[in-house]
Amino acid sequence: MFKEYIISHRDEMIKDLEKMIKIPSKLEGYDDKEYPFGKNIDDALNEFLKIAENLGFRTKNIDKYCGYVEFGEGEELVGIIGHLDVVPEGEGWTYPPFELTIRDDILYGRGTIDDKGPVIASLYAMKAVMEKTAIHKRVRLIVGLNEENDWKCINYYKEHEEMPIIGFSPDADFPCIYSEKALLTVYTEQQYIENEKIRIKEIDCQNNRINVVPKYCSVKLEVNSQIADELKKLLLQKVSDEIAFTKNENNFYIEVRGIQAHAAHPELGKNAISKMIMLLNEIFNRFEVEEKTIKTLAAKIQTETNGESLGIRHINEELGDLTLNLAKLELKNEKIKSGMNLRIPGDIEIKELKQKITENLKELNVRFAGEKPALYIPKENELVKTLCKIYNEYTGENKEPIAIGGATYARAFENCVSFGAMKKDEQDMCHQVDEYISMKNLLDACNIYALAIYELAK
Secondary structure (H helix, E strand, O other): OOOOHHHOOHHHHHHHHHHOOOOOOOOOOOOOOOOOOOOHHHHHHHHHHHHHHHOEEEEEEOOOOOOEEEEEEOEEEEEEEEEEEEEEOOOOOOOOOOOOOEEOEEOOOOOOOOOOHHHHHHHHHHHHHHHHHHOEEEEEEEOOOOOOOOOOOHHHHHHHHHOOOOEOOOEEOOOEEOOOEEEEEEEEEEEOOOOOEEEEEEEEEEOOOOOOOOOEEEEEEEEOOHHHHHHHHHHHHOOOOOEEEEEEEEEEEEEOOOOOOOHHHHOOOOHHHHHHHHHHHHHHOOOOOHHHHHHHHHHHOOOOOOOOOOOOOOOOOOOOOOOEEEEEEEEEEEEEEEEEEEEEEEOOOOOHHHHHHHHOOOEEEEEEEEEEOOOOOOOHHHHHHHHHHHHHHHHOOOOEEEEOOOHHHHHHHHEEEEEEEOOOOOOOOOOOOOOOOEEEHHHHHHHHHHHHHHHHHO
């Protein structure tokens, strides 16, 4: 019904996506009174609303916390919930992260798959429905600005605006997501006591986000001259593509490089912080240096992504296994602090999990934050069945709804699930260097979203 219209507006869609990719809409902090999440994120919202207005939609900027685009008439509201903020770009891009680069029908840029590409696809899907058919409900595309952090944007929306009766979030995988894992962030801190043999002077992880597998970690060590030569010999044995060091008098500057990935799939990355902790622990053991945080994390986290050594490993074939991402390490105010992000299947009791973590990290001061409950909607639910049917009929496939480790805005609303835009068999490029979406998948998503909007709002 909508293919011809969407194909005829493909170039227009790509130009509008290009406008959005150019804006580096990363969180800039919460201390700006004029812009809740920073000027760049505010610019992204204004640009998106301008694009939508030019396409003929009603729009609203909700006090710079979020916004929406709407068309249609009627009492009932169908919601589409996406976001315009992105994670930091990181290093090592083949193409400029904040320019849309097209090579062999692949669209590269930060936000192409998470979540600016799917949001633009949703916008043009709405346009296709508005132009080509009649519906009897209002359709509203809600765009958040703080999804990659603590969801202040969508919480603000819920306090001030109308709730959809049904909807989807274009921020995950096709064919449809019926279950999302619970989220839990765990912070530790412990007083750092200097040792005369080896002193940690600096730790730098480039302000890595809690929901990103860290690709970089560096540590500056000040070393007693009596052991400097022996430490140098040890480090020379460790030098590789991932580990490097320099020595300046009695100061050692050690760098570890990994591979960035989404915390929902930590096994797809290489965690630079975990590797640094294991290296530091080996160094400290060699020279009989006691440091509680490094020793504890080396024993209880290691380089694992499943929490086995922490005593919390959990396997669930249907809902997915528990995952753990050690994402932060810093030396600040004479304390060593760490942060880790857990994705937890819905059959785990969070209270019991916290007790296990506290017990197994008893050498450290533990604090829990960022807790979000799991989302579970039965596969037999009418919304899940409808969206799966739309996807399968469009693609000719016969896919079943799936569970994921990601957390989308779907869990913020009643009767809402996440729905595309990534196909399950594709490589997950969310939060990764050289993030991309293919031209085919962008257009397929737009068509599928148009069919879903029509079905939910007709």
